[in-house]
Amino acid sequence: MGTRARPRSRVPLALVPWLVYIAVTVVAPAANGAAGGEGYIEHAVITLGVSGAILMLWLAAGRMRPAAGNPAATLRGGRREPHDRSEAASRYVTSGARHRS
Amino acid sequence: MRAGCLAVPIGDAAVAGVALGAAWALKAFYSHADADALGWILAPTVRLVSLSTGVAFEPEPHQGYLCREQMFLVAPACAGVNFLIVAFVSLALGLVHVCSSDHARVRLLFGSAAAAYAATVLANATRIAFALRLHEAGAAFGPLTPERLHCALGVAVYFLFLLFLFSVAARVTGVRHGHAG
Numbered sequence: 001m002g003t004r005a006r007p008r009s010r011v012p013l014a015l016v017p018w019l020v021y022i023a024v025t026v027v028a029p030a031a032n033g034a035a036g037g038e039g040y041i042e043h044a045v046i047t048l049g050v051s052g053a054i055l056m057l058w059l060a061a062g063r064m065r066p067a068a069g070n071p072a073a074t075l076r077g078g079r080r081e082p083h084d085r086s087e088a089a090s091r092y093v094t095s096g097a098r099h100r101s
Numbered sequence: 102m103r104a105g106c107l108a109v110p111i112g113d114a115a116v117a118g119v120a121l122g123a124a125w126a127l128k129a130f131y132s133h134a135d136a137d138a139l140g141w142i143l144a145p146t147v148r149l150v151s152l153s154t155g156v157a158f159e160p161e162p163h164q165g166y167l168c169r170e171q172m173f174l175v176a177p178a179c180a181g182v183n184f185l186i187v188a189f190v191s192l193a194l195g196l197v198h199v200c201s202s203d204h205a206r207v208r209l210l211f212g213s214a215a216a217a218y219a220a221t222v223l224a225n226a227t228r229i230a231f232a233l234r235l236h237e238a239g240a241a242f243g244p245l246t247p248e249r250l251h252c253a254l255g256v257a258v259y260f261l262f263l264l265f266l267f268s269v270a271a272r273v274t275g276v277r278h279g280h281a282g
Binding site: 013014016017018020021024025028042043046047050051054055058 | 124128183186187188190191194195249252253256257259260261263264266267268271276
C-alpha cells in the first residue's frame with residue numbers, strides 16, 4: 001500500500017478502536033433512546049469498565065516494552081526511537097527549518 | 102502557525118464518509134434483520150463454535166441457532182454485527198492516514214471490510230464458546246450475576262480481538278506514528 005509521512009501525534013493510536021467501540025456500543029444506543037431502558041446503565045458501566053481496563057493494560061504494556069522501529073509498539077503507546085539515518089536526518093532538518101523561520 | 106497544518110486531505114475525508122455511511126447502513130439493516138437475514142454471519146460463526154466445542158446447533162427459523170442440549174440460543178443479537186461495524190470503522194479511520202493514493206484508499210476500504218468480517222466470525226465464535234462454558238457452569242461471583250458475567254466476557258473478548266486486529270493491520274500497513282512519545 002502506498003504510504004506517506006505525516007506529523008506525529010502524541011495520542012496513542014489504540015484510542016481509535018476504543019473510541020469507535022464506545023461510540024457504537026454505548027453512545028449510539030443512548031442516542032437512539034435506549035438510555036432510559038432497563039439494563040442500559042449496567043451495560044454501559046460494564047462496557048466502559050472492562051474495555052477501559054483492557055485499554056489501560058494495553059497502553060501500559062506498550063510503554064513498558066519500547067521496541068525501536070516496531071509499529072505495533074507505537075499503537076500501544078510505546079516510544080519509538082529513530083530507526084534509520086534518513087529519519088534522524090529528517091528530524092535534524094525539521095529542527096533546522098524551525099530556526100530558519 | 103500555518104493554516105494547512107490541520108487540513109484533512111479530501112481522499113481521507115472521502116474514506117471516512119464511505120466508512121461511516123456503510124456503518125450507518127449496516128446498523129440500519131441490523132436493527133430490523135431476523136436470523137434468516139443474518140445467515141451470512143451467524144452460520145459461519147455457529148459452524149466454528151460447533152467445530153471448536155463439539156456442541157451441536159440446530160437452525161430455528163427466524164430465531165437463530167439453538168443448542169437443545171444446553172437450551173442455549175444464538176440469536177440475531179449475538180451475530181456480532183456491532184463488532185463488525187466497530188472493526189471496519191476503526192481500521193478505515195485509524196489507518197487512512199498512511200494511504201498516499203486513491204488506489205491505496207480503495208484497497209484499505211476493501212481490506213478493512215474483509216479483515217473485519219473474518220475477525221468478527223473468529224471473535225464471536227470465541228465469545229460464544231466461552232459463554233457456553235459459563236452457561237453450563239452457571240458461574241456467578243457475588244454481584245457478578247451470570248448475565249453480567251456474560252456481558253463482561255463479551256466486552257473483554259471483543260475488545261481484545263479489536264486491539265489485536267488493529268495492531269496486526271497497523272503492522273501490515275506500516276504505521277509509524279501515533280505513539281505517546
